[in-house]
Amino acid sequence: MSIDFTSVNHAIERWGKRKDFLIEVLQDLQDHYRYLPEPILAEVSKQMEIPLNHIYEVATFYKAFSLVPKGKYVINVCLGTACHVLGAVQVLSSFEREMGIKVGETDKQLHFTLDTVRCIGCCGLAPVVTVNEDVHGKLTADKVENVVKRYQKEFKKETEKKSE
Ligand code: FES
Incomplete structure (x- = not known):
């Protein structure tokens, strides 16, 4: 089976072959695949020398990169001091229960990856959780179910759109 390296070509066309832009190239590929597949890294190595x-x-x-597939939605629960004091651990447990995965894991359908961070700079909104680029503030354990449902619905909608 031949591998399509169009994504690598695009990233390198965008950033150039200079070694200083390796992180930018990898970031584009991480965004594209939601992880960095081995053959893709080998091609980057070849093309960028x-x-x-x-x-x-x-x-x-870098934590932003992953060598294993990640879910479409990466949930980061902040465990910084302000969030911790206001119940972030309970929020995290609630996510684990709701999705049936532990910190650092991805569900089988590749919907969600659950992770933790240390202070994302919105302590006034503690406890804070990010889902990709979205910030959810003042979260409590009992609001977690709604957050998970919202992204499950979005995922379903997008999957249905693609299959039309
Ligand atoms: S401690 Fe959570 S945002 Fe600062």
Whole structure:
């Protein structure tokens, strides 16, 4: 089976082949695949003439990159001090229960990945959770079900649109 490297070509056309832009290239590919597949990294290495082991060093150093598939929605529960004091641990447990996954895991349907962060700078909204780019503030354990349902609905809608 031949692999389509169009995504790599696009990212490199956009940023160029200079080593300084490796992170930007990887970011585009992470956004495209929601993780960094091994053959894709090998192609980046070939086209940018950067040793593969260096690419892996970068890809494993930054939390924004993943070498395993992530869900369409990445949920980050803030466990910084302000959020912790106002019940972030209960919010996190509620997400785990609602989705049947633990921190660092992705569900089988690749809907959700659950993770934690340390202060995202909106302490006034504590406890705070981000779902991709969306910020949900003043969350309580009993509001979690609605948040999860909202993104399940969005996922369903998008899947239906694609199959039309
Ligand atoms: S501690 Fe959670 S946003 Fe600052």
